[in-house]
Amino acid sequence: MEFTNQNKEIFAFDWSKARFPNVFKMAPHIVPGPPNTTALEGGGERPMNIVRRVGRERERMLGMTDEERAWRKKWLDAQKLAPEEPVTPPGYYKEMFNPIRRFYKAPMNKVQNMMEPFLGYTGAYVARHVISKTAIGIFTVYCIFYHLKYNKMLDLRNDGRSRCQYRSIEIETRLMPHAHGSARLRIGNITDVLVGVKLEIDTPYAEKPDEGKLDFFVDCSANATPAFEGKGGDDLATEISNVLSMAYQTPDVFDLRQLCIIPHKKCWKMYVDILILQCGGNLFDAVGAAVKAALYNTEIPKVIAATLDGGEPDIQVSDDPYDCIKLDITTYPSIVTVCKIGDNFVIDPTLEEESCSAVNIIMSVMPNGKVTSMVKQGYGSLLPTTLIKMLEVGKDIGLKLNEALKKTLEEEDKLGRTKPLCGFLR
Amino acid sequence: MPVDQKRINGPESSVPYNIYIHSEIKNKGIQPDAPKRHDGRSNNELRNIFLKTGIISQAKGSAYIEMGNTKIICSVFDPREVPNKTGYCVQGELFCEFKFAPFSHHKRKMHQQDAEEKEYSLILQRALEPAVCLQEFPNFQVDVYATVLDNGGSALAAAIMAASLALANAGVPMFGLVTASTVGIYDHTYLVDPTDTEETFCCTKSVPGTVHNHGIIIQAALPQHGQISEMFVVGSVDTDTIVHSMDLISEAHKDICPLLEQCLVKTVFKTFRPNIKKTDTK
């Protein structure tokens, strides 16, 4: 490409002025002196300035000779474009834009060329820019939207649940006719808990003569994981049974006096036996709900005659198997685990989520919104504000869980005693 | 219930005599609305605390704490390999055992841990774990034994503090000290640092079926970091009450923490300048 600097300058000037006559009004390019192009060309001859002296307004004001006027007129005429102008020299475009720009401009150039016959040059130029900028804008909006939608800050977990959503819970009650009450609960087809309630006649504690006994026993079956073999599951079992007995400890929840038959002499001892068959996370919630379901259909045989016969108690249980006392579960709490993962709280964690969390809170919530027990688990610690937030979340979830559980149990109870048992055969 | 075959235990079905004392005399002194508590404290007042470290010569670190009538001794032993463990684990472990001495209660306690003591051991462990740099001793475990010599209420909170002091005394790397305190709730009364009678009073409510709050809240915290390391609620309380008692407890922590620090500073001085006469931390 053999252009002198001057040529380049003029071409640039002309081209731009001619191409965008209405869009870009450029001031006449008046150079006070010859441009310093030493940096560009590395020195050399300075080119001639064709405007000469009259280029400067002040010089013109000093007065112009006719010769100069003629020259200036000639110069001004030269600025007018001929109909065939502007003439773009070959290779100009290539010189002006770097390969990357040329690459991404290419498709829209083509579009512009195609539109030019219909819209005219200016129309095509505007349309091309509007189209491309709009497309970029829409693309950006989509990107941001997708980022927000599938980002972890959004309420979405690995299995498609939101943070405060339980997996599906299945409950079957009365599936073991040989126990006084029973329930089997499955969360998300993984966690599997079987609860049996049995009653025995016992003597009450001397310090609480008018109260019965309630005992929770948890057995972690080795079927769940080989780690539970032998005594391996005992730690977990003690933990679960402790949480349960704390949740049911207060007389607001379970009044032990309803289990009393003859004060000081005889009372019912209620064994709530929990068998953990498979654990896929969230054992505490599963056990809590299963115990509540089992207690709901527990039938305590009615004692029709309880007399003291010469200091020896004599108890007669009603012959009619349908004649029994049912427990009132409206005060029984359900257990909720609030799991802290990162900065978020998660309900009903799966095994993977459980292993991710440093802290979780296990709380039991009564249907009237009171908290009957709360323990922290995990090796982490918490800020007080976080703890309070977790408490609130747990309480809300607990209330909803209680409500849903009650509704489901009542619905199942309507099916009556003749409903088919499916147990494990399904 | 597993049977202890190594010792000759007392008769299984013994009855403490004090259940035959008339109940009105037993509950004397606890009026929820009275300005002073039965031992003359106000509701937000802590009992006097006495702390001492290094009292068991056989242990690596040990501490003794006295809060009113509650007396607890706690010892920490050298790290040892985790028994019955085949794999390698990055973090060390903390083994805690909480035990009521047989003579610590009105009713005699058995030598074997019962369910309550096992639960308290777990709470103790969870309260201390966030404070100990477990990554410093991978594959090893540190044993912490806390024995309650006399149960005068708030035994677990006192045991947590004693254990954290004992751990510091043993030179186990820690992020900070652990303080703990208890609040007993009865209706709208908050009893900070309850005694054992107050504890049983708060646990077993006289009138069931009403909407009163009652219960016990134990909270352990790392006051130097403002973090809660363990929270334990039992009873029947609503969340507002829990939030309020957390404020009360954090106040208490602010009071207790300097005592622990002071005690440790004294221990250090004693080690380097044994001729200085030891003074009690009060």
Add this chain to the structure above:
Amino acid sequence: MTDPDQEDSQGGLRSDGRRALELRQIRLRMGVFGQADGSAYIEHGNTKVLAAVYGPHQPKSNISRNSTKAFVNCQYSMAVFSFTSGERKRRPRGDWKSQERSAQLRHAMEAIIHLELYPRSQIDIFVEVLQVDGSDYCASVNASTLALIDAGIPIKNYAVGCTVSLINKLTTEEEEDKTLATGVLDANFVEECSPGVTLSVVALPETNNEVEVDGSGLIVVAHGAGQRLHLSRLEALKKRALQGCQDIKEILDGGVRHHLTANLLPSFLHNSLE
């Protein structure tokens, strides 16, 4: 407890109305649990048993690390609420009965698994009895076999358990009803408690069917209510037990085939099969 006279009046029928060689209803399901490698659930009447198989995996103990055969680890545990009668079991496992059953179960399973295919590895079989109504050991053997099949562990044959019990008459008159006196199959809880001998027999049916009884493939576990068994009666009892095992095997085989067609074939092929 059955009264011996009662059985006479029933004309050869047992206390629950079955005939001497009649089994209770057997219902089974394989693949109950998702996490275990293999699992099965079986019901013999009211006896309900769950079994889970884990493995073969690296052995937990050092003893079996260098063995050339797989190590079979069994645990038999009964749920505390499993008794049909009112009382409650104190501990789910660890008592002598459970430990003995675990060992017997291990012998039975060792006999059928191709142990030599898995050197230096361990196979865990865990049995959980949910409800006991007699023949619980036999039900657990059957459940374990099904669980092994579900886990895809190669076995030589089905190990099938069946009880045969001798309901002894207190009177020694021989002209009495012979059918019951020569042993009844699949005893329920009441019959197990009756004064008589109950033999739990684990057999590998096909191999033993023609070749009379060869001791190698037949594991016999006998427990009774303190009564002795006369040697002369053993042969007859064995024969009856093998008959029962053969019957149970047919049921198990049918169950396995059904399970495999139902679960492994695409659903549109089901109709063409049936």
